[in-house]
Amino acid sequence: MSNTIVFGASGQLGQCFKRISAEMNLDIFIFPDETEGNILDVEGLERLFQFHRPVYAINCAAYTAVDKAETDVELATKVNVEGAKNIADLCSKFNVTLIQVSTDFVFKGDKASPLKEEDEASPISVYGQTKLDGERAVIEATDKYFIIRTAWLYSEFANNFVKTMLKLASTRNELKVIADQAGTPTYAIDLAECIISIITSGSTAYGIYHYSNEGIASWYDFTKAIFDLSDISTRVIPIPTSEYPTPAVRPAYSVMDKTKIKTTFGLQIPYWRESLKTCLSKINQQN
Ligand SMILES: NC(=O)C1=CN([C@@H]2O[C@H](COP(=O)(O)OP(=O)(O)OC[C@H]3O[C@@H](n4cnc5c(N)ncnc54)[C@H](OP(=O)(O)O)[C@@H]3O)[C@@H](O)[C@H]2O)C=CC1
Numbered sequence: 001m002s003n004t005i006v007f008g009a010s011g012q013l014g015q016c017f018k019r020i021s022a023e024m025n026l027d028i029f030i031f032p033d034e035t036e037g038n039i040l041d042v043e044g045l046e047r048l049f050q051f052h053r054p055v056y057a058i059n060c061a062a063y064t065a066v067d068k069a070e071t072d073v074e075l076a077t078k079v080n081v082e083g084a085k086n087i088a089d090l091c092s093k094f095n096v097t098l099i100q101v102s103t104d105f106v107f108k109g110d111k112a113s114p115l116k117e118e119d120e121a122s123p124i125s126v127y128g129q130t131k132l133d134g135e136r137a138v139i140e141a142t143d144k145y146f147i148i149r150t151a152w153l154y155s156e157f158a159n160n161f162v163k164t165m166l167k168l169a170s171t172r173n174e175l176k177v178i179a180d181q182a183g184t185p186t187y188a189i190d191l192a193e194c195i196i197s198i199i200t201s202g203s204t205a206y207g208i209y210h211y212s213n214e215g216i217a218s219w220y221d222f223t224k225a226i227f228d229l230s231d232i233s234t235r236v237i238p239i240p241t242s243e244y245p246t247p248a249v250r251p252a253y254s255v256m257d258k259t260k261i262k263t264t265f266g267l268q269i270p271y272w273r274e275s276l277k278t279c280l281s282k283i284n285q286q287n
C-alpha cells in the first residue's frame, strides 16, 4: 500500500484510521496533529506534502457542529470549503489522490427513495452547504479524487449520537427522539475500512460515491436499538421534528443508494444494527 496522509486525525474518523493502522500493523499512514496538519495553513501543508511525498491524502478534517454552523458561518466555510480546496490544490500539485469525506446533509431530503450520486444536491443547512461547496472546490482543483458521502457516523471515538444517548440515559428515565427523519447510522470503523479498500485496490475510478451501513432507521429507531442492545431501561418516546426545534434544519430522508461503491469496489456492507453491536461492545470494553 502507499503512503497516505490523514487530515483531521484526532477526530472520530481519524481515530478509526489510527486504530485500524495499529491493529493491522500498517505503517503507511501519516497522522499529523491539528497544528502540523492545519488545513487552513497552506505553507505548513505544503511542507508536509514535500516531506512525506504521499500517494493518497484522506481529508477527515471538518467543521461538524451542525447547529453551531448556522451562526458560525465564517469558520464553517473556512474549514469545509477553503480547507478542502487547500488540500485539493496540493494534491493536484504533488500528483496525490485525494479522498474527501462528505455528507448526506448535501441533500434536501424530499426524495422518497435512496439517494444516488447523480441526484441533485440542494442543502438546507449551513453545514450541508459548506460541505457541498467543499466537494465542488475539490472537483475544480484536482482530477484524482474520491468524494465519499457518508451519514450518521458513530464509533467508540470522539463525540457522536451513540455516546450522547448513552450519557443522557444515565440521568433520564425517558427521552424524546425524532422519528420522522430517516437515514442510516454508519459505524465509522466500517467507513475507514471501506476507504482502505479503495486505496488498496489502486482504482482510478475517480468520482463521487455514497457509503453508509445497510438498512434504514430514524433517530428514534437508532436510539431504541442502542438502549435495547445495552439493556438500558430509559423509555424512548417517538416525536415529530416539529417537537424538537433545532437551529439547523436536517433532511427528512437521507438514505443513500450504495450500488455504485459496492459494484465498483466489490464491497459487502454490514447492516447498521450488526455494526452497532460491534461498536457497543467496544464502548463496553472501554468502560
Ligand atoms: N460525524 C458525522 O455524523 C458525519 C461526518 N461526516 C463527515 O465525515 C468527516 C469526518 O467526521 P468526524 O470524524 O465524525 O468529525 P469530527 O468532528 O470528529 O472530526 C473532525 C476533525 O477535524 C478537526 N479540524 C477542524 N478544523 C481543522 C483544521 N483547520 N485543520 C485540521 N483539522 C481540523 C477537528 O478538530 P476540533 O475538534 O479541534 O475542531 C476534528 O478533530 C467530516 O468530513 C464530516 O463532515 C459525514 C457524515 C456524518
Ligand SMILES: Cc1cn([C@H]2C[C@H](O)[C@@H](COP(=O)(O)OP(=O)(O)O[C@H]3O[C@@H](C)C(=O)[C@@H](O)[C@H]3O)O2)c(=O)[nH]c1=O
Residues within 6 Å of the ligand: 064, 065, 066, 103, 104, 105, 150, 151, 152, 153, 160, 161, 164, 175, 176, 177, 178, 181, 219, 244, 246, 250
Ligand atoms: C440529543 C437528541 C437529538 N435528537 C435529534 C436531533 C437531530 O435531528 C438528530 C441527530 O442529532 P445530532 O445533533 O446528534 O446529530 P447531527 O449532528 O445532526 O448528525 C449529523 O452530523 C453531521 C456531521 C452529518 O454529516 C450528518 O450525517 C449527521 O450525522 O437527533 C432528538 O430527537 N432527541 C435528542 O435527545
